[in-house]
Amino acid sequence: MHSSDQRAVALSGSDVPGAHELLVHSCEDCACPPSGGSAVRTAAGLPAGPLVRAREIVECPVDGEHTALFNPDGNGGVLIVNRAAHALLELFSTPREIGALAADESAEAAARHLFSHDLLHPAGAPPDPRFAESRQLTAWLHVTNKCNLKCPYCYVSKSDEGMTRDTGRDSVDALVRSAVRNGFSALRLKYAGGEASLNADVLLDLHQYARGRCDAAGLTLSAVLLSNGVAINRRLAAALTEHGIGVMISLDGIGEAHDAQRPTVGGHRSSHLVVRTIGRLLEAGVRPHISITITSRNVDAIGPVVRFALERDLTFSFNFFRDNDCSAAVADLRFEEQAMLAGLESAFAEIEENLPRWSVLGCVLDRGQLLAPRRRACGVGDDYVVIDQRGQIAKCHMEISDTIGDVRTTDPVLAVRTDPRGIRNLLVEDKQGCRDCTWRHWCSGGCAAATFRATGRFDVRSPNCAIYRTIYPQAVRLEGLRLLKYAAR
Numbered sequence: 001m002h003s004s005d006q007r008a009v010a011l012s013g014s015d016v017p018g019a020h021e022l023l024v025h026s027c028e029d030c031a032c033p034p035s036g037g038s039a040v041r042t043a044a045g046l047p048a049g050p051l052v053r054a055r056e057i058v059e060c061p062v063d064g065e066h067t068a069l070f071n072p073d074g075n076g077g078v079l080i081v082n083r084a085a086h087a088l089l090e091l092f093s094t095p096r097e098i099g100a101l102a103a104d105e106s107a108e109a110a111a112r113h114l115f116s117h118d119l120l121h122p123a124g125a126p127p128d129p130r131f132a133e134s135r136q137l138t139a140w141l142h143v144t145n146k147c148n149l150k151c152p153y154c155y156v157s158k159s160d161e162g163m164t165r166d167t168g169r170d171s172v173d174a175l176v177r178s179a180v181r182n183g184f185s186a187l188r189l190k191y192a193g194g195e196a197s198l199n200a201d202v203l204l205d206l207h208q209y210a211r212g213r214c215d216a217a218g219l220t221l222s223a224v225l226l227s228n229g230v231a232i233n234r235r236l237a238a239a240l241t242e243h244g245i246g247v248m249i250s251l252d253g254i255g256e257a258h259d260a261q262r263p264t265v266g267g268h269r270s271s272h273l274v275v276r277t278i279g280r281l282l283e284a285g286v287r288p289h290i291s292i293t294i295t296s297r298n299v300d301a302i303g304p305v306v307r308f309a310l311e312r313d314l315t316f317s318f319n320f321f322r323d324n325d326c327s328a329a330v331a332d333l334r335f336e337e338q339a340m341l342a343g344l345e346s347a348f349a350e351i352e353e354n355l356p357r358w359s360v361l362g363c364v365l366d367r368g369q370l371l372a373p374r375r376r377a378c379g380v381g382d383d384y385v386v387i388d389q390r391g392q393i394a395k396c397h398m399e400i401s402d403t404i405g406d407v408r409t410t411d412p413v414l415a416v417r418t419d420p421r422g423i424r425n426l427l428v429e430d431k432q433g434c435r436d437c438t439w440r441h442w443c444s445g446g447c448a449a450a451t452f453r454a455t456g457r458f459d460v461r462s463p464n465c466a467i468y469r470t471i472y473p474q475a476v477r478l479e480g481l482r483l484l485k486y487a488a489r
C-alpha cells in the first residue's frame with residue numbers, strides 16, 4: 001500500500017499468506033479460552049440492500065496514510081485501510097446502497113473487506129458477536145510438585161513429590177472418560193508443576209498412554225510442556241519432538257532481569273541455562289513459545305527479552321504478575337500502573353521495530369486478546385481441569401490446593417462445573433464496571449483469581465483495567481503495521 005494509492009485499499013489477516021498459522025494464543029500457562037472463532041476473516045460477498053457504518057469503531061492511525069480499524073462489537077479481526085478506503089467507509093455514515101460503487105473494482109473489494117470485518121453492516125441489523133462453544137477440554141497435569149528454581153512469584157507450595165505412572169494413567173483415563181461424556185472433541189494436556197521436566201519419564205509415558213486412549217475414544221490430542229527451561233537435556237528435547245509435544249519456556253528478561261526473579265533453589269542465576277535450553281530445543285526442531293511474566297522487578301527490562309524472541313522468530317506472550325498466598329511475603333513484585341504502561345510501551349516499540357509475521361493480537365494483552373469475542377477470560381469452571389500430583393482435582397492451577405475431588409471417583413468436568421466453592425468465573429456482563437466497556441468481549445473482565453485477590457470479589461472489573469484499556473488500541477495499531485508489512489495485495 002503506497003501513499004500515492006488513489007484506489008481504495010483494505011487489507012486484513014486473511015491477506016497474509018499462511019494466515020491461520022499466524023495466530024498465537026497466549027493460553028499456555030492458563031486455562032485456554034473457548035476454542036473456535038478466528039480473527040482471520042475472508043472478504044464475503046455483499047448482501048442486497050442498504051449498508052451502514054458500524055456505530056462504534058476503534059480507529060488507530062498507523063501513519064499519515066493508513067488507519068487500523070476494529071469493531072469491538074463484532075467478531076474480531078483488524079483491517080488496515082488507506083485514505084480512500086477510509087473515505088469509502090465514511091460514505092456509509094448514513095445507510096446507502098453499494099449501487100454505483102460496485103462498478104469500481106477497488107471500492108467493491110474494500111467494501112467487501114469492511115463488511116466481513118463488521119465495519120459495515122446491513123442497515124438496522126448490527127453484527128451479533130458469535131461466542132464459540134468450546135470443543136476442547138484442557139487439563140493442567142501437575143506431574144511433579146518439585147522445582148529446581150525458587151521464583152518469588154510462584155503460587156505452588158513445593159515438595160519433592162512427583163506424580164506416579166499409575167496416578168498419571170488414572171488421570172488420563174478420567175479426562176478421556178469425562179471429555180467423551182461431556183461432548184468434547186479434543187483434549188489438550190499441559191504438563192506442568194513444579195518443573196515438569198524433572199519427572200520426564202512419567203510425563204512421556206503418560207503422553208504415550210494418552211495418545212492411545214484419545215485415539216480409541218476419537219479425541220484429538222495436543223500437549224505442551226510448561227517448563228522453566230533449566231533441565232531439558234538433548235535426549236528430552238529429541239523425545240518432545242518425536243512425540244509432537246509443544247514447549248513453553250519461561251524467560252523473564254535477559255541476564256540479570258531474569259535472574260532477579262527466577263533464581264535456582266540454591267540462589268544462583270538461571271538465565272544462561274534457559275538460553276542454552278532454547279538453543280537445544282531449536283536444534284532438535286522444537287520452536288518454544290516464550291512466556292514473559294512481568295513484575296515490578298523486570299517491568300523496565302521487557303524490551304530486550306522481546307528482542308531476543310523476535311530475533312529468533314519465537315512467539316511470546318506477556319503475563320502480568322498475579323498476587324498469591326506463596327508470594328504474599330515478597331513486597332516488591334506488585335507493579336505500579338504507570339511503570340507497567342511504560343514497560344509495555346518499550347516492548348511494543350521493539351515489536352514495531354522488528355515486526356513478526358505472526359499476529360500479536362492474542363499474546364501481548366495478558367489474559368485479554370483480540371482474536372475472537374468471548375464472555376469469560378478463561379475456561380475455569382467449564383472446560384479446564386487441574387489435576388495435582390496425587391490425582392486430586394482443582395478448578396485453577398493458582399488454587400491447586402483447593403481440591404474438589406479425585407480422578408478415581410469423579411467426572412472431572414462435572415466436578416469443576418458444579419462445585420459451588422472457590423473461584424467463580426462470571427460472565428463479563430456480570431462484572432460491575434465491565435458491562436458497558438468497549439473491550440468487554442475481548443478482555444472479559446480479566447482473571448477471576450487476580451480480581452478476587454485484589455478486591456475480595458468476583459463480580460467487579462480487573463485491577464488491571466486501566467492498563468488494558470490503554471494497551472488495546474496499541475495492539476490494534478501493531479496489527480495494522482503487521483498487515484501493512486506482510487499482507488499481499
Ligand code: SF4
Nearest residue numbers: 434437443461462465
Ligand atoms: S476489566 Fe476493564 S477493560 Fe476489561 S472488560 Fe472490564 S471494564 Fe473493560
Ligand code: SF4
Nearest residue numbers: 030031378396447449
Ligand atoms: S482464573 Fe486466572 S489464573 Fe486461573 S486459569 Fe483463569 S486466568 Fe488463569
